[in-house]
Structures are given as structure tokens and as C-alpha cells.
Amino acid sequence: MTAYFLPVALIVVSNIIYQIAAKSVPSTLNPFASMIITYAVGTVVSVMLYFLFNKGGNLLQEYQHLNWAPFVLGIIVVGLEVGFIYAYKAGWPVSTLSIVQSAFLAVALIVVGCLLYSEAITWNKIVGIVFCVIGLVCINQ
Template sequence: MFQMYWPIFLIVLSNIFYHICSKSTPAGIHPLAALTVTYAVGAIVSAVLYFVLNHGGNLIQEYHKLNWSSFVLGLAVVGLEAGSIYMYKAGWNISVGQLVHSSLLTVCLIIIGYFVYHEAVTIQKVVGILICMFGLYLINK
């Protein structure tokens, strides 16, 4: 059971810090300049964790196994993080901005799941989409 839920806990905890840090980025710094430090720290921590968790691992050999997804994920992460910083600089509240983009993301992923991965779209998911859309309406009213 722990193996099933610890990643969810990690995601939630990391997202809390993610949004606090995004909202706390100094107003005077360009978001992309701030992200260069973010990615340098992320690269160092990832490398250290790789070697700690893979005793005797060879990072260069691992790189030979890469495909397009790691490179596109890098672009996506820049978009996510820059978008969050810009969202907060534009004046979104931490409690509303995240909820708006998460609700829209959920709807998009249900559609992508159906068309790309052939996941079932149940009545419950359709009702969930409608509730998300109504919730967005109420939050932004």
C-alpha cells in the first residue's frame, strides 16, 4: 500500500512548495532567469539522487537509452514553471490560479486519454467535466 501512495504524497508536497516558490519569486527578476537556477539545482539533485539510489550506476550509459520524451518533457517543464510564475505575477491568487489550470488540465487529459490512449469516458467522467466547468464559472464570477 505504501508503494502505491508515497508518490502521490510526494507530488502533493512538492506541488505545495512549487506554488509557494512560484508565487514568492521576486517581482524584479525575469522568470526565465530565475528558472536557470531552478534547473541547475534540479540537475544537481537529480544526479546526486541517481548515484545514491543506483550504486555503481553509469549516468552516461543511461543517457544512451533516452528517446524524444525527455527532451519534450524539458520543454514542457519550462512552460509549466514559467507559466506558473507569470500567472502569479499577473495577479492570480494561489488558491484560484492552480485550481483553474488544474481543472482545465483535467478536462484536456480526459479527452487526450480517450483519443490517444483509448481510455474509457464514463458518465462519471462526463459529470466530472461538467462539474469542473461549473466550478470554474463560479470561481471566476
């Protein structure tokens, strides 16, 4: 049970801190300059955690298993980070930006799940989409 919920808790706590940090990036700092520091720190932390959790690990051996995904993630994650920073610079409140983007994302991922992974679109998912749309209408009033 812990292995099931612990990653979700990590995501939620990390996302809360992420949103606070993204909103706190100085408005005078270019978002891409901010990303250079962000990813330099992320690289150092990732290397440290890799060796902490993989005693005697070999990064070169790990990289033999690479495919396209980490490269695309590297590009896309910059879009995510910079998108949030620009949205906060444009005046989005921290209390609504994440909710709005999550609602759109949830609906889009239902379609992606169906088209790319043959996941069923159930009545529960349709009701969820309706609630997302209702939520978006309510939050933007």
C-alpha cells in the same frame, strides 16, 4: 498500498511548496533568469539522487535508453514554470490559479486519454467534467 499513495503524497507536498516558491519569485527577476537557477539546482539534486538510489549506476548506460520524451519534457517544463510565474506576476491568487489550471487540465487529459491511449470516456468522467466546469464558474465569481 504505500507504493500507490506515496507518489501522490510526494506530488501534493511538492506542488504546495512549488506554488509557494513560484509566487515568491521576485517580481523584478526575469522568469527565465530564475529558471536557470532552478534547473541548475534541479540538475545537481537529480545527479545526487540518481547515485544515491542507484549504487554503482552508470549514467552513460542510462542514456542509451533515451527517446524523444525527456527532450520534450525539458522544453515543456520551462513553459509550465514560466507560465505559473507570469500568472502570479499578473495577479492570480495562489488559492485559485492551481485549481483553475487543474480543472482545465483534467478535462483536456480526458480527451487526450481517449484520443491517444484509447481510454474510455465513462459517465463518471463526464460527471467529473461537469463538476470541473461548475467549479470553474463558482471559483471565478
